[in-house]
Amino acid sequence: MSVPLNSDNEPVNDKVYHEGTHLISPSYHFSFGLPDYGYPMAAGVETQVFEVNKSHEANPGPFGIYIVFKFYVEESKVYDFYKSIPNTFNASEYDILTGFTKTVSPIVQEVLALHECDEYKEGMENEKEHEKKWIAKLYEECNSRFKANNMLFTLDDKEPVRALFFFAGCGFEYNN
Numbered sequence: 001m002s003v004p005l006n007s008d009n010e011p012v013n014d015k016v017y018h019e020g021t022h023l024i025s026p027s028y029h030f031s032f033g034l035p036d037y038g039y040p041m042a043a044g045v046e047t048q049v050f051e052v053n054k055s056h057e058a059n060p061g062p063f064g065i066y067i068v069f070k071f072y073v074e075e076s077k078v079y080d081f082y083k084s085i086p087n088t089f090n091a092s093e094y095d096i097l098t099g100f101t102k103t104v105s106p107i108v109q110e111v112l113a114l115h116e117c118d119e120y121k122e123g124m125e126n127e128k129e130h131e132k133k134w135i136a137k138l139y140e141e142c143n144s145r146f147k148a149n150n151m152l153f154t155l156d157d158k159e160p161v162r163a164l165f166f167f168a169g170c171g172f173e174y175n176n
Helices: 075-084 096-112 117-121 127-148
Strands: 041-049 063-072 161-169
Touching (some): 041 161, 096 127, 127 161
Antiparallel strands (some): 041 063
């Protein structure tokens, strides 16, 4: 999904172009593509939170998680996305994954701080079930914030969270 831009990277009309071949004037070019509904993009967000209630933890330290989200930009928000690009970037240089990560990281931190270490550790004996439980829970909590804040990005309906890895704190340790 993309829009036609002039040489100053400003939109030349309000038409959004989807997959296919399109002809435009030599003085215009297309913006870089955005992920569309049905064609989501995956992006990983790594975060560490210090506000997690440690419950019975003797040695607090940060709690770390890496989540892989699948997302897209709704057609109605395409121009809002281009307006949000910082002035220090050209549209052709701005990495959508950077924008997604910057936008989502504070939400993930807020969501992680809602739970205690004991909750994160509960059910760890069965890794698959533990992962499924937290994928569903984090999707629900993050998605409700996306909607409430009218985010530029929309989480995929079919597979919003592809994977997650607890890597530090609350009894989770990353081993090389």
